[in-house]
Amino acid sequence: MITFDGVTKRYPDGTVAVDGLDLEIQAGRITVLVGPSGCGKTTTLRMINRMVDATDGTVAVDGKDVRDVDPPALRRGIGYVIQQAGLFPHRTIVDNIATVPYLLGWDKKKARAEAHALMARVGLDPGLAKRFPAQLSGGQQQRVGVARALAADPPIMLMDEPFSAVDPIVRAGLQDEFLRLQDEVEKTIVFVTHDIDEAVKLGHRIAVFQVGGRLAQYTTPDELLSAPADDFVSDFLGGDRGIRRLRFSQELDAEQAAETSRSRGDALGQDAAGPAVADR
Numbered sequence: 001m002i003t004f005d006g007v008t009k010r011y012p013d014g015t016v017a018v019d020g021l022d023l024e025i026q027a028g029r030i031t032v033l034v035g036p037s038g039c040g041k042t043t044t045l046r047m048i049n050r051m052v053d054a055t056d057g058t059v060a061v062d063g064k065d066v067r068d069v070d071p072p073a074l075r076r077g078i079g080y081v082i083q084q085a086g087l088f089p090h091r092t093i094v095d096n097i098a099t100v101p102y103l104l105g106w107d108k109k110k111a112r113a114e115a116h117a118l119m120a121r122v123g124l125d126p127g128l129a130k131r132f133p134a135q136l137s138g139g140q141q142q143r144v145g146v147a148r149a150l151a152a153d154p155p156i157m158l159m160d161e162p163f164s165a166v167d168p169i170v171r172a173g174l175q176d177e178f179l180r181l182q183d184e185v186e187k188t189i190v191f192v193t194h195d196i197d198e199a200v201k202l203g204h205r206i207a208v209f210q211v212g213g214r215l216a217q218y219t220t221p222d223e224l225l226s227a228p229a230d231d232f233v234s235d236f237l238g239g240d241r242g243i244r245r246l247r248f249s250q251e252l253d254a255e256q257a258a259e260t261s262r263s264r265g266d267a268l269g270q271d272a273a274g275p276a277v278a279d280r
Contacts, residue, residue, distance in 0.1 A: 079149030
């Protein structure tokens with residue numbers, strides 16, 4: 001769990017980016033921070049890995065104040081994905097993915113083997129391993145960024161608008177792949193976006209921020225769409241909130257039906273295997 005306890009970020013000129021934030025981020029779930037530009041969501045994200053330090057209050061991971069951890073050591077245990085991937089242009093794809101394992105002292109053979117395995121996991125053609133970032137499409141670069149964040153198997157991933165720089169069709173594909181991957185790895189993910197549709201699609205819980213770094217509402221997607229906390233949240237969700245809620249409910253029903261079907265299939269498989277196991 002990641003907790004913010006009375007956290008404020010105030011800059012020397014008096015600007016308050018985050019104001020008195022109290023927030024608990026659940027382990028193994030996707031928490032989305034959403035809101036208009038200048039509301040403090042990226043600042044909040046960066047206080048987790050100490051790219052920004054809080055002025056007041058405490059940010060803790062599993063009960064330990066992040067200020068008590070050496071920043072480089074803290075960051076090596078937290079995956080970080082940003083817009084346009086932020087890849088090293090002079091390194092091949094496989095070496096970009098292996099960046100953190102190299103920093104942790106892994107030998108090159110082991111680090112590259114893990115990088116190749118991660119390429120397959122995020123849906124990248126193994127033939128791209130020796131190419132450079134400029135030779136990849138935007139969507140492929142974002143997949144490399146996700147693979148690099150996973151390379152040392154960190155328990156936490158921070159994602160700062162990772163899919164915003166690609167076209168809508170590629171973005172939808174990346175979101176679907178991201179959800180599939182999360183089902184496998186079950187990381188604690190903090191995801192920043194300004195897109196409410198992306199927040200509803202990806203988040204187990206959504207934190208809506210308003211300008212001035214104040215938390216307006218923190219809840220599940222369904223509760224957010226059905227019961228906005230105030231006029232600001234309602235306006236941010238937009239006039240088509242009812243359509244969004246209907247679409248979300250339909251998608252949720254489809255997921256639950258698929259899960260039920262899978263569970264029944266597993267049960268039938270176990271029943272079919274039962275006599276054979278008993279005979280042995």
